[in-house]
Amino acid sequence: QVQLVESGGGLVQAGGSLRLACAASGFIFRSNAMGWYRQVPGKQRELVAVISSGGITNYADFVKGRFTISRDNARNMVYLQMNSLKSEDTAVYYCRAANIYWGQGTQVTVSS
Secondary structure, eight states: OOEEEEEOOEEEETTOOEEEEEEEESSOGGGSOEEEEEEOTTSOOEEEEEEOTTOOEEEOGGGTTTEEEEEETTTTEEEEEEOSOOGGGOEEEEEEETTTEEOOOEEEEEEO
16 A cells, blocks of 8 residues: 655754655655645645656745755655755645655654
């Protein structure tokens, strides 16, 4: 079955960096778009970044210039490099595959 396992979350000071990773299995990774979303309590889950099977990327305006999504089709991995983190980036970050499947999420906390 499809599995998406996120890692790399944690506590970081404002201005710092984190790199999230998502290990995917159970589907044809290279043929599917992958994405990162985030959610804070009481709010809807929102798109952070997506990358197509061909490597085309798209970002939410609030992360443009700070976050970078990438993928490694040989390892079935997708990454989110997060730089210049702000307190408002604090959220649970979720990996999504093929616009259908979700990982369990990883907490990112940015202290000001």
